[in-house]
Amino acid sequence: MLHQSQLQKNTLKILPQQIQMLNMYHLNNIELELRIKDELDENPLLEMEQEDSEPVEFGKNDEPQDYQDWDEYGYDDRPDYRVEHESYIHSNNYNIPVRENEDFRSMLKMQLIDKKLSEQELAVAEYLLDSVTESGFLERDMQDICDDISFSHGHMVDMDQVEKIRLMLLSMEPLGVGCRNIREFLLLQLNGVVSKCPVTRKAIQLIDRHYDDLRKRCLDKIMDALELDEEELSIVLKHIGQLQLKPVNERYEATVAKETIIPDFVITVENEMVLVDLCRPRAGALTINTSLMEVAEKSDAGAARNKSTMQYMKSKLSSAMWFVQAVKQREENMLRIIKAIVKKQKEYFLHGDPSLLKPMILKNIADEVGLDISTISRVTCNKYVDTPFGLILLKNLFTEGIINREGESVSNKVIQITLEEIVRNEDKNNPYSDQQLVALLETRGIKIARRTVAKYRDILNIPVGDMRKIWAKAI
Incomplete structure (x- = not known):
């Protein structure tokens, strides 16, 4: 029997270009360089302007001067024995073997070769290994990991499949990489x-x-x-x-090699003023080949001549124009976001003291610059800023706040630093309980509940007092 019914629903569709723009926000400096290189290789209409070096001008009467450095060489007071020694034995031995450092992630990826995984399972395993912390824990939410893998690889990945691969990683060497806690x-x-x-x-x-x-x-x-x-x-x-x-x-x-971090922002302090700039702006250097662009724009006149070639030129022109505009929009929004962060945390950037951090969440910056919270999250999640006191991950500047005894909002990062300091200076044979830590924090003007202290202890990987006492005796 046939039935007729009406259904009303709201749907949200994201255009492919919007998805690509979100991916552009997520890229850091190194990843952006690789993306630009790929676009330059694939799109003939896209060009990168090189920095012009000043040309060297030679005079008409310039002649080679074979003995222009003779005075400096002939009257050098360097001992002869050192010159003779270096003639036979080089001071810089270029044949000294350099130890190749390999971190635990690379070691585990090499072990995946023997597991006989499919291409999709191998991609999931490598993504999980790249997502673990330096301690080997997988702290990210499994649903977020599934969404990211599905988004980046273009096909849906089931959570059960990701969990199966994670359990397989636990038994590899080093043992336990991928544990949740x-x-x-x-x-x-x-x-x-x-x-x-x-x-x-x-x-x-x-x-x-x-x-x-x-x-x-x-x-x-x-x-x-x-x-x-x-x-x-x-x-x-x-x-x-x-x-x-x-x-x-x-x-x-000990075997982990130090990775070179290229910052995305540069902050300088001059006369109590905090100046912000991009480390490597690229929007001004990307251009479109004018001659090829004219050919693509005049394709209607000779459309019958070579239709497929003209369609190719039009598509590449559209792609090049979008990419140039996307890089420009990315850098403009990144500058707006970092300026809003500096405005909020000016005292911290002036002195570099973590205790001066103010409570700040993504919504505060989103309201300030007029962008979506997801855009703020993608810009700040993996970007570093070069400050006078070192490199800082922007994500670490976002903290929630608690009202102290004076009625001021204190960042939970400051509370964690204070808690860590108290535990570090305690008597190891008679450590503080959580209730005692609550009382000690209250004497410093920070009033929080015992369960909040326990939560911050877990974040800082500090065990309970009795466990600290037992481990102190074991050590």
């Missing part, structure tokens, strides 16, 4: 023990079922659930304290 990494190490003694089995039960109780220091509840006395629980906790806290330890960190 410390709890999962501790369980991975405990479950990997071949012969599990009673202490190991109790440790697995504690981490698996009572990890939250351990974080909250509910030791009585743990002893009742695991049927342990205080001495036995101390043995189990000491056994856990001997495990690694992060998949990538110092042995692998």
Whole structure:
């Protein structure tokens, strides 16, 4: 039986050019250089103006002067023995082998060759390895990772497939790269023990079922659930304290090569004024070949002559014009965003003290410059700024705020720095509890709840007080 119904819905469609523009915002300096190079190779109408060097003019009566440096050479007071020594033994030995540094990500990607993965699975595995932190943890949301992989590779990727690849990475060397948190990494190490003694089995039960109780220091509840006395629980906790806290330890960190970071912005301070500029502007150097552009624009007159060639010229002209405009729009919006950030955090850029950071979220900058929050996020997520006190990742400047005792808004970054300082200076044999940390922060004018202290401890990878005490004894 046939039925007729009406349906009303709203749909949002993004044009392909808008997607490409969002990708342009996400590129950093190095990635933009590669993108421009690819466009120059593919599009004959696109050109890059080179910086002209000043031509050297020679006079008509200029003649070679064979002995113009004789006075400097002949009356050099350099000892003869050093000259003779360097004639036979070079001071700069260019044959000294240089050790090739390889980080843990490259090591894991080499191991993927033996896994016999499909092309799509290999792309997912490499993306996951590029997404882990320097400690080896995968802290990003899995749904965001799936969306990014689907967006960048042009095909949908299921979350179950990504999770399957992640679990495969956990068993590779170094062990545990790709773990979501410390709890999962501790369980991975405990479950990997071949012969599990009673202490190991109790440790697995504690981490698996009572990890939250351990974080909250509910030791009585743990002893009742695991049927342990205080001495036995101390043995189990000491056994856990001997495990690694992060998949990538110092042995692998020592082999990590230092990557060269090219900043996207340059900030200078002159007479209490903060000046901002792009590090490598490219919009002014990109041009369109005028002769080929005239050929493409006059294609209607000789359309019958070579239709396919004229269509190719028109498409390349349209692509070149869009790319030049996209680079220009990208740089204009980047300057607007960085100027708004500097205006908000002027005191920090003047003195370089992290305690001067003010609370700032993406919406504040979006409202200031009149752009969407997603655009602000793409511009600031992987861009660095060169300041008088070093390179800074723009994303680290965005923090939420808490009202202190004086009624002023304090950045949570400042609170984390204060909390880290208190824990660093505490008595290691008698560490502070979370409630004591709340009281110490309140004496400094910062009033926050105990659960907020626990949250900041987790962000800073600081364990609970009892765990810090046990690990201090183990060390």
